[in-house]
Amino acid sequence: VQLQASGGGLVQPGGSLRLSCAASGRSIGDATVAWFRQAPEKEREFVAAVRSSSFQKFYADSVKNRFTISRDNAKNTVSLQMRSLESEDTAVYYCAARWPHTVAYYHANQYEHWGQGTQVTVSS
Numbered sequence: 001v002q003l004q005a006s007g008g009g010l011v012q013p014g015g016s017l018r019l020s021c022a023a024s025g026r027s028i029g030d031a032t033v034a035w036f037r038q039a040p041e042k043e044r045e046f047v048a049a050v051r052s053s054s055f056q057k058f059y060a061d062s063v064k065n066r067f068t069i070s071r072d073n074a075k076n077t078v079s080l081q082m083r084s085l086e087s088e089d090t091a092v093y094y095c096a097a098r099w100p101h102t103v104a105y106y107h108a109n110q111y112e113h114w115g116q117g118t119q120v121t122v123s124s
Helices: none
Strands: 002-006 009-011 017-024 032-038 045-050 057-059 067-072 077-082 091-098 118-122
Touching: 002 091, 017 032, 017 091, 017 118, 032 067, 032 077, 045 067, 045 077, 057 067, 077 091
Parallel strands: 009 118
Antiparallel strands: 002 017, 017 077, 032 045, 032 091, 045 057, 067 077, 091 118
């Protein structure tokens, strides 16, 4: 499977962005798909994830109530709607997929398939 992340850009604090992760080569309808981010000189950190069968969603505490992850299995995509963006959200955002689901969904090393990343910069 190939994952393509898009939608990043420059936004002012308090603004919104919508990231998209498009899959090709295989359906991600039965995958757990996650978003991670990595800021300069920091480790890659978990942002959000969505399971397949239950559509159960998981969020990092830092983004809860601001970010929403969703999936469209018909389009083979997973999106991340980001609102009330803060300077601390500045990072390269990556989508990742794995089969099957794991309770360690928040660990980057649990994911075999990654997109190339899209830059999100929150600045005035």
